Amino acid sequence: xxxxxxxxxxxxxxxxxxxxxxxxxxxxxxxxxxxxxxxxxxxxxxxxxxxxxxxxxxxxxxxxxxxxxxxxxxxxxxxxxxxxxxxxxxxxxxxxxxxxxxxxxxxxxxxxxxxxxxxxxxxxxxxxxxxxxxxxxxxxxxxxxxxxxxxxxxxxxxxxxxxxxxxxxxxxxxxxxxxxxxxxxxxxxxxxxxxxxxxxxxxxxxxxxxxxxxxxxxxxxxxxxxxxxxxxxxxxxxxxxx
Ligand SMILES: Nc1ncnc2c1ncn2[C@@H]1O[C@H](COP(=O)(O)OP(=O)(O)OP(=O)(O)O)[C@@H](O)[C@H]1O
Numbered sequence: 001x002x003x004x005x006x007x008x009x010x011x012x013x014x015x016x017x018x019x020x021x022x023x024x025x026x027x028x029x030x031x032x033x034x035x036x037x038x039x040x041x042x043x044x045x046x047x048x049x050x051x052x053x054x055x056x057x058x059x060x061x062x063x064x065x066x067x068x069x070x071x072x073x074x075x076x077x078x079x080x081x082x083x084x085x086x087x088x089x090x091x092x093x094x095x096x097x098x099x100x101x102x103x104x105x106x107x108x109x110x111x112x113x114x115x116x117x118x119x120x121x122x123x124x125x126x127x128x129x130x131x132x133x134x135x136x137x138x139x140x141x142x143x144x145x146x147x148x149x150x151x152x153x154x155x156x157x158x159x160x161x162x163x164x165x166x167x168x169x170x171x172x173x174x175x176x177x178x179x180x181x182x183x184x185x186x187x188x189x190x191x192x193x194x195x196x197x198x199x200x201x202x203x204x205x206x207x208x209x210x211x212x213x214x215x216x217x218x219x220x221x222x223x224x225x226x227x228x229x230x231x232x233x234x235x236x237x238x239x240x241x242x
Contacts, residue, residue, distance in 0.1 A: 003066065005030040005149055005181050006051055011060035013046050020046040022205040030148065031177045033195050036185045038202035038232065044185035045082060048151050052079040065148060075105060080142035082153040084134060088127040092120050092137060099141050111144035118170055132163035143174055152184040164191050171195055193224045201231045208232065
């Protein structure tokens, strides 16, 4: 597959007078894990929602898998929202069954493997899971679909470092690059960088850089932190604290 999975052509998105994305163009190839990083309010969630077809651009075009992104239960896109997206009174098993019933591409076997890997107890009510447990379950649900594009909005926000680390391990263990592309928004670039193939840096609704992690490492050494400081400014390491 050589085509681009995601294409933004001169996309702007305004919320009333607020310009969230400003004339953004880029393409993403299939089979990659792509990080979208940037300070609060830089437009990361907006970029993801436009890709999922949950928002329409004010101007420009968003193309996913050769077609305009549309608001529907898309077979092309599995989207994990930043806010709680799970039914609080379901047990973990019921949440899996529910997803299995609404998404024809849901892989129940993969979901069960991911539950075990994430040590999620099946009889527990979603309501009673820890914050990290809720995020793990949301990731299990989003990543168990055989959709070619998985969008994860801020899965690491507000979690302590050990939990962030285990969530990233789960991502790396279960993403299948021959079938799936993952786009993940995050402040936590230092921890997630080993999982990333590409990064998009956003600032004030504009892309300030899009590059392969391999190229960045070639220029900046082992860590993306120095690169981030250069493209997003010296205070960008404070992104880690949200
Ligand atoms: N529904 C909305 N109505 C009005 N303004 C909005 C809305 N959603 C986002 N915005 C504004 O658009 C800009 C981009 O927001 P967005 O949520 O995309 O950024 P973000 O990088 O994901 O931020 P964060 O890291 O805080 O989640 C911000 O200035 C935000 O206040």
